[in-house]
Amino acid sequence: MKKGVLFLNGEPPQIDIIEKAVSEGVPVYCTDGAYAYLSAVRVPDTVIGDFDSFAVENVCESCETVAFSADKDYTDGFLAVKIMIERGFTDIDIFGAYGGRPDMAESNFALLAYALKKGVKAVFCGEMNAYLVRGKFTANTQIGATVSIVPFSDKVHILYTKGLKYALTDYEMCKFDNVDAPDYIMGVSNESSEENVEVETDGGTALLFVRERR
Numbered sequence: 775m776k777k778g779v780l781f782l783n784g785e786p787p788q789i790d791i792i793e794k795a796v797s798e799g800v801p802v803y804c805t806d807g808a809y810a811y812l813s814a815v816r817v818p819d820t821v822i823g824d825f826d827s828f829a830v831e832n833v834c835e836s837c838e839t840v841a842f843s844a845d846k847d848y849t850d851g852f853l854a855v856k857i858m859i860e861r862g863f864t865d866i867d868i869f870g871a872y873g874g875r876p877d878m879a880e881s882n883f884a885l886l887a888y889a890l891k892k893g894v895k896a897v898f899c900g901e902m903n904a905y906l907v908r909g910k911f912t913a914n915t916q917i918g919a920t921v922s923i924v925p926f927s928d929k930v931h932i933l934y935t936k937g938l939k940y941a942l943t944d945y946e947m948c949k950f951d952n953v954d955a956p957d958y959i960m961g962v963s964n965e966s967s968e969e970n971v972e973v974e975t976d977g978g979t980a981l982l983f984v985r986e987r988r
Contacts, residue, residue, distance in 0.1 A: 777865040778858055781818070782851045782882065783807025783827060785873025787900060789815055795869060795899070803858060805850040808870050809833060822857060823850035849878065855885045859892050871898040883926065883981065890979075902985040910974040913984055915966050920985040923961035923973060925949050930978030932961075937968035947980070 779795050781787075781804040787795070796802050796816040804812050806823030817834050824844040833839055842853060851871070858866055866889065871882040882898070886906040889896035898904035905913055906926060915921070921938060925947040932945045947958040966984075973982060 775865055776863050777867070778803060778863045779867045779869065780804065780851075780854055780858065781808040781812045782854075782868060782870040783874060784870040784879055784882070785900070786811040787869045791869070791899075792816065795867060801863075803854055805854055806830075806833075807850065820857075822854040849881060851878075851882055851885055852888065855889060855896070859889065859894050864894055866894060866896045867899050868896060869899050871904075872900050872902075886981075887926070887979070902983045905982045905984075907973050907975060907980045907982050908978075909976075910972070911982065912970055912972045913982060914969060915971055915984050916986045917966055917969060918987050919966045920983075921964045921966050921971055922983040923947075923964070924981050924983070925958050925978060926981045927978040930975055930980045932980070933974040933976050934972075935974075936972040937966055937970050939965040939967045946977075 778801045783805050792812065792815045802816060802818040803820045803822065804818045806821055806825045807827030809821050809828045812818055813834065818837060820838040820840065821833050822840045824842045824846060826844055830839055830841055840857060855866065868885065872879055886896050890906050890908060905911065928950060929946060929948045932942045932947065935942045942961065947961060949958060973980065
């Protein structure tokens with residue numbers, strides 16, 4: 775397993791969260807927009823982007839820079855994940871994926887889908903951790919954490935959940951088919967009853983959000 779951390783230009787994580795993430799001794803990547811807040815705590819190993827948010831000449835000389843034209847088809851975040859996967863990372867913790875521009879925050883969930891397709895474990899870390907679930911998945915968490923399961927694909931069939939106060943069994947969540955009484959709301963604001971939460975789907979893809987007690 776090769777692990778790395780990636781910082782995006784969304785809502786900056788709290789300083790203690792950054793310090794903990796970079797203290798593990800794993801390679802640290804960021805997009806150009808995240809460089810300013812990250813470098814105040816720790817200079818990253820690699821900065822990736824079109825450098826419209828932070829001028830490349832202002833990046834520390836010790837950093838590797840991977841620059842793209844602003845006239846590109848993909849976001850800096852996607853290119854960063856793609857490069858990390860191509861370099862052999864199999865486990866990527868992503869910070870700064872939430873907040874900022876709403877369109878960018880929404881599109882960032884595609885990074886989890888891309889990583890999953892490539893067989894790479896990726897998680898959004900922050901106020902709530904976010905995981906993409908297809909098939910069987912287990913998340914380690916505190917007892918009493920807030921857990922939500924919502925569809926990522928148009929429909930997702932939940933075979934079962936374990937470790938939750940309110941279990942879901944043989945339950946289909948749809949984004950659009952039942953707008954008068956959205957069934958996907960049934961998966962929001964659950965609570966973990968064990969230190970491991972297990973979810974298994976056999977159709978579609980779900981997002982699993984975990985917010986631990988502070």
